[in-house]
Amino acid sequence: MIEDDPLIGKSLKKGLNEAGHECFWAREGMLGLEKALGQQFDAIIMDIMLPGKNGIEILGEIRGKGIKTPVLLLTALGSVEERVSGLKAGADDYLVKPFALQELIARLDAICRRSVTKPAMVLVSGDLKLDLTTRKLSVSEKEIMLTPTEFSVLELLIRHAGQVVPRKMICEHIWDSDWEGTTNVIEVHINRLRNKLKKGGTESTLETVRGRGYVLLSNR
Amino acid sequence: MVLIAVGLTLFVLRTAFRVALLRETDQLLREDATEIELAAMAMHPDIEAIHAEITRHTESHRHRGLFVQLFDINEKPIWTSRGAGKDPLPQRPHLKKNGLFSADSYRSLDKDMEGEAAQSFHGFRVGSDLHLVEEDVRDLTWLMVASMGIVVLLVPVGAYLVAVRATRPVAEIIDTTLKMRPQKLEERFPVRGTGDELDRLSETINGFLDRIAKFLRSNREFVANAAHELRSPLAAIGAAAELALSRDRSSTEYKEVLSDISDKCEHFRVLVNQLLIIAEAEGGPALVAEKVCLTDIVVKSLGMFRDVAEHKEIELEAHIGRSVMVEGYSRLVQQLVNNLLDNAIKYTPEHGQIKINLAREWDKVILKVEDDGVGISSGDLPHVFDRFFRSDRSRQREGDQPGGFGLGLSICKAVVESMGGTISVGQRSPRGSVFTVRWPAPSEAVLSNKQ
Numbered sequence: 149m150i151e152d153d154p155l156i157g158k159s160l161k162k163g164l165n166e167a168g169h170e171c172f173w174a175r176e177g178m179l180g181l182e183k184a185l186g187q188q189f190d191a192i193i194m195d196i197m198l199p200g201k202n203g204i205e206i207l208g209e210i211r212g213k214g215i216k217t218p219v220l221l222l223t224a225l226g227s228v229e230e231r232v233s234g235l236k237a238g239a240d241d242y243l244v245k246p247f248a249l250q251e252l253i254a255r256l257d258a259i260c261r262r263s264v265t266k267p268a269m270v271l272v273s274g275d276l277k278l279d280l281t282t283r284k285l286s287v288s289e290k291e292i293m294l295t296p297t298e299f300s301v302l303e304l305l306i307r308h309a310g311q312v313v314p315r316k317m318i319c320e321h322i323w324d325s326d327w328e329g330t331t332n333v334i335e336v337h338i339n340r341l342r343n344k345l346k347k348g349g350t351e352s353t354l355e356t357v358r359g360r361g362y363v364l365l366s367n368r
Numbered sequence: 369m370v371l372i373a374v375g376l377t378l379f380v381l382r383t384a385f386r387v388a389l390l391r392e393t394d395q396l397l398r399e400d401a402t403e404i405e406l407a408a409m410a411m412h413p414d415i416e417a418i419h420a421e422i423t424r425h426t427e428s429h430r431h432r433g434l435f436v437q438l439f440d441i442n443e444k445p446i447w448t449s450r451g452a453g454k455d456p457l458p459q460r461p462h463l464k465k466n467g468l469f470s471a472d473s474y475r476s477l478d479k480d481m482e483g484e485a486a487q488s489f490h491g492f493r494v495g496s497d498l499h500l501v502e503e504d505v506r507d508l509t510w511l512m513v514a515s516m517g518i519v520v521l522l523v524p525v526g527a528y529l530v531a532v533r534a535t536r537p538v539a540e541i542i543d544t545t546l547k548m549r550p551q552k553l554e555e556r557f558p559v560r561g562t563g564d565e566l567d568r569l570s571e572t573i574n575g576f577l578d579r580i581a582k583f584l585r586s587n588r589e590f591v592a593n594a595a596h597e598l599r600s601p602l603a604a605i606g607a608a609a610e611l612a613l614s615r616d617r618s619s620t621e622y623k624e625v626l627s628d629i630s631d632k633c634e635h636f637r638v639l640v641n642q643l644l645i646i647a648e649a650e651g652g653p654a655l656v657a658e659k660v661c662l663t664d665i666v667v668k669s670l671g672m673f674r675d676v677a678e679h680k681e682i683e684l685e686a687h688i689g690r691s692v693m694v695e696g697y698s699r700l701v702q703q704l705v706n707n708l709l710d711n712a713i714k715y716t717p718e719h720g721q722i723k724i725n726l727a728r729e730w731d732k733v734i735l736k737v738e739d740d741g742v743g744i745s746s747g748d749l750p751h752v753f754d755r756f757f758r759s760d761r762s763r764q765r766e767g768d769q770p771g772g773f774g775l776g777l778s779i780c781k782a783v784v785e786s787m788g789g790t791i792s793v794g795q796r797s798p799r800g801s802v803f804t805v806r807w808p809a810p811s812e813a814v815l816s817n818k819q
Contacts, residue, residue, distance in 0.1 A: 246637045297675070323672050327703055328638050329710035330772050336675045359631040 149173050149193040150180030150206065151222065156245075160193065163249045167311075169256075177201030184210050184217070191218045191260050193252070196234065204237050211238035218259040220252070248360065250312040257308065273309040274352045274366025276345075278302060287348040297322055298341045301334070305354065305364040314361035338362055374516050382509050389501045390475070394468055396432065397477040400425070400494045404436060405479065408492075412485045422449050433474075433497025438489040446489060455497070462491050473498050537566045541573070553581045593756045594643055597773060601632040601639075608632075642775045646755070649700055649782035657695045657787070659810065662705075662733065663688055665698065666726050669705040673713055682716050686724040694733050694807045696787040704783040707776040708737045708803055715801075716741035733807040740800035744793065752793055753781040780805075 149164070149171055151157040157173050164171040172189075174180035177200030184192055184206065192210075196203035203221055210217070221234045221242040234242050240259040243252055271278040277286045283299055285292045294302065304321045305313055318334050320326055342354045352366045404422060411417040426434045426449040435457060438447040443462040458471040463478040470476075476495030480486070541557050548555060556577065557570035612625040666688055677684045694701070712722045716739045725736040744752060748759045758774040780803075784791040789807035796802045 244641075246633065246640070248634070323668060325668070325672065325702055325706070326641075326699075327672075327706040328641065329707060329776060331673070331676055331710045331713050333672050333676050336679045358627075359634050 150177065150184075150198060150203070151193070151195045152176060152198050153195070156222075159249065160252070163253065167253050177203075177206055181206045181209060184215065185213060189217050191220065191256055193220045193222065193256065196221060196223045196230070204233060207234070207237040207239060218262070220256055220259060222247075248312075248314050250361065251314045251317050254308045254311055254313055254317060257311075261307075271303065271306045273306045273364060275350050276302075276306060276352050276366070278306055285348075287345075287350045290348060292344050292348040294341070294344065295337075297337050298344070301337050302341060302364075305362065309364045309366060312357045312361045312363045316361075318361070334362075370520065374520060378509065378512055378516065381512055382505060385508055386501070386505045389504055393432075393475050393496055393498075393501060394477075396429075397468065397475065397494055397496060400429070400434065400436075401477050401479045401492075404492060404494060405481065405485075408481060408485045408488060409483065412488050415488050418488060419447060419449075426450065429496075431500070433500050435474075435495055437493040437495075439491045439493065441490045443490075445493075455499070458495070462493060470498065475501075537570070541566075541570065550584065553577055553584070590646075590755050597639060597756060598636070601636050605629050605632050639773050639775075642773060642779060645700070645703055645779050646775065646782050649779065649786045657697065660694055660696050660698045660701050662692045662694050662701065662726060662735065663690060665702050665705050666724065666735070669702065669709050670724070672706065673709045677713055677722065680713065680716070680720075681718050682713065683721045684724070685721065687726070688724070689727040692726055692728050692733055693810055694787060694789075695810045696783070696807075700783045700786070704780050704805075705735070707780050708735075708805075711776055711803075712737050712739040712741070715739060715743075720800075728809055731809050733809050735805040736802060738796055738800065738802040740796070743795055743799050744801050746795070749793060749795070753777050753791065 149157065149160055151160065151173065152175055154175075157175065161171050161173050169190075172183060172187075174183055177198040179200070180194065180198070181201055183189075194203045194206060198206075203223075207219055207221070210219070218240045219238065221239040222245060223230055223234065223242060224245040231242050231244075240262065241255050243255060269279065269281050271280065275288050278284075278299075279286070280303070283296075285294050285299070285302065300322045301318055304318060315332070315334055316326065316328060319328075322334075338354060338356070345352060345354060352364060355363050355365060357363055403425065407421045407425075408418050411421060422436045422438075426436055434449075436449040437445045437457065439462040440446045445462075448457065455473045458474050458476060460469075460471060463469070466477075466479045468475070468477050474495040475498050476493050478491065478493050480491040481489060537558070537560065544555055544557055556574045559567050559570050559574070561567070608625050608628050612622060617625075666686070670684065670686055674684060709722075709724070716722055721740050723736070723738040725734070725738075727734055744759065748757075751757045752759075754774075755778040756774045757778070758772070781791050784805055784807070787807055789805060791803065791805045794802050794804070
C-alpha cells in the first residue's frame with residue numbers, strides 16, 4: 149500500500165491484516181516505487197496524490213517494467229478525466245475517497261481473482277452452488293429459479309461471502325451506475341432473493357447491515 | 369505628406385495671387401495712361417497745367433508708387449513726377465513701340481502721344497512700384513502660412529478634444545471596471561439614454577454583471593448551505609466519539625457508537641458525492657459534450673426502478689421514442705433521469721401511476737415524468753429546484769435516510785442547464801406533479817460528425 153495519509157494508512161493496514169492479508173505500507177512515492185519494483189506483491193493499493201512521486205507516475209513505471217501486479221488506485225478527486233487517466237496508465241480498478249473498508253477489500257479480492265485465477269464456472273458458498281454457464285442456482289441439488297438481477301446480486305455476494313458488500317457496489321455491479329438516491333432500488337431484489345433462499349431451505353442467510361450493505365453468511 | 373501638400377498649396381496660391389496682382393497692375397497702368405493722354409490732349413499747349421494734372425494724379429495714387437515721366441522726341445526724359453517709390457526709376461530709353469515692361473523693380477508702360485498734343489512732349493512713361501505688389505504677395509503668403517499653420521496645429525488638438533468627448537463614456541466604463549472586484553459587483557455603468565452603441569454596450573455589460581452577481585450570490589448561499597449540512601453530521605460524529613471516550617465502556621457500547629459514526633460517515637460520503645456531481649455539471653468546460661442516447665439511458669433507469677415500482681404496486685407507463693439523442697455527458701444524464709424517477713416513486717403512493725414520455729418534437733427533445741402522487745403545493749413549486757430545498761412532506765418521509773439532502777432536483781437542474789436545456793415542474797390535475805425537461809435537439813450534422 150502506498151498512501152501518505154496516516155489515518156487512512158493505519159486503518160487500511162489494520163483492516164487488511166484482519167482480513168488475512170499481509171501488508172507493507174509505504175508513506176511516500178519513491179519508497180513505494182522501489183518496493184513495487186523489488187518485491188513480488190499480490191496487489192498494490194495506491195493513492196494518486198503522493199509526496200515524492202504521484203500514483204500515475206509510479207503506475208507508469210511499474211507497468212513499463214512489465215510488472216503486472218494488480219493495482220487499485222485511490223483518489224480524492226474522482227473527476228472523470230482522472231479516473232480515465234488512471235485506468236489508461238494501467239490500473240485495474242479505482243476507488244474514490246471516501247470509501248468503505250469493505251468495498252476496498254471486496255474490490256481488491258476481485259482484481260486479484262481477475263488476474264490470478266481463471267474465472268470459476270461454478271461459485272460455491274456453503275450449500276449454495278451458482279453455475280455461471282447455465283446461470284442456475286442450486287441448494288443441495290435442488291434448483292432455485294432466479295431473475296437475472298437476482299442472479300447478478302447473488303453472484304456478487306457469493307464472490308464476497310462473509311464480507312459486507314455496500315449497496316453502492318451492488319448498484320454498480322448490476323446497473324453499472326454510481327447513482328445514489330433516496331429510493332433503495334436494491335432492497336426489493338435482496339428481499340426476494342432472501343425469501344427464495346429461505347424457501348429453498350438453505351443454511352446460508354442474507355443479512356442486511358444497516359447503513360452499509362448486505363452480507364451473505366453460510367452458517368456453519 | 370501633410371507638409372508637402374501644404375507647401376504645394378501655398379506655392380500655387382501665392383503664384384496665382386501674384387499673377388492676378390500683376391494683371392491688376394497692368395490694367396491700372398493702362399487706365400493711367402489713357403487718363404494722362406486725355407488730360408494732355410485737353411490741356412495742350414499749357415504744359416504747366418499738364419504737369420499739375422499729372423502731379424495731382426500721381427499724388428492720389430501714391431500708394432501704388434506711381435510715377436510719370438515725359439520724354440522728348442529723342443526719347444530723353446524731360447520731366448518726372450514726384451511720388452515714385454524708393455528705388456531709382458528705370459533708366460531705359462523710351463520704347464519706340466508702346467508697351468509694358470518690368471525693370472528695376474517697376475512695372476512700366478510706355479506710350480507715344482499722337483496728334484497736336486505730341487508737340488508738348490513726344491511720349492510718356494507711367495509706372496508703379498512692384499515692391500508694393502511683392503509686399504502684398506508677401507503679406508498674403510504670411511497670412512496663408514500662418515492660417516495653415518494654425519489649421520495644421522489646431523486640427524489634431526480639436527480632433528483630440530472631440531475624441532476625448534466622444535470616448536469619455538468608454539473611459540468611464542474602463543474606470544468602473546477597474547474598480548470592480550468579485551466581492552464588490554454592485555456598481556453598474558451609466559446609461560445616458562442616448563440609445564447609441566455606447567449605451568447599448570453599457571446595458572449589455574450591466575446585464576452580464578447582473579447575471580454574474582446572481583450566480584455568485586447563489587454560489588455563496590450554496591457554499592454556506594453545504595457547510596451547514598456538513599456541520600450537523602460532523603457535530604454528531606464529534607459528540608459521539610467524545611462521549612465514547614469520556615470513560616471506559618463495554619464493547620457493546622463502543623460498537624454502538626462506532627456503528628453510529630459509521631452511519632454518519634456514509635451520510636457524509638453521499639452528500640459530498642452529490643455536491644461533486646453539481647460541481648461537475650456546473651464546471652461545464654471540463655466536460656466535452658458527446659452524443660448521448662437518451663433512449664438507452666431512460667430504459668436503463670426504468671430497469672433500475674421497475675422492481676421497486678412493482679413492489680409498491682405503482683404502474684410504470686413508458687412511451688419512449690427510439691434512438692432519441694441529446695448532447696451531454698452520459699453519466700450526468702443518467703443521474704438526471706434516475707433522480708426524476710426516484711423523485712416520482714418517492715411521492716407516489718401505492719397503487720399510483722407514473723408516466724414517462726420521451727420524444728423528439730421538431731427541434732426539441734422532451735422528457736416528461738408525471739405522477740399522481742401527493743403533488744407539490746403551489747408555495748413550494750418555485751423552490752423545488754433550489755439546492756437543499758426540502759418540503760415538509762419530504763422531511764417526514766426521508767428522515768435519516770442517506771440521499772435525502774434536497775439536492776436531487778437541483779442536480780437535475782444543473783445537469784439540464786449544462787446541456788443548454790430547461791427543466792420545469794407543474795401541478796397535474798386532479799393530483800400529482802409533472803416534470804418536463806426540454807433540450808435542443810442535436811443537429812444531424814453534429815450527430816454524423818460524432819459517429
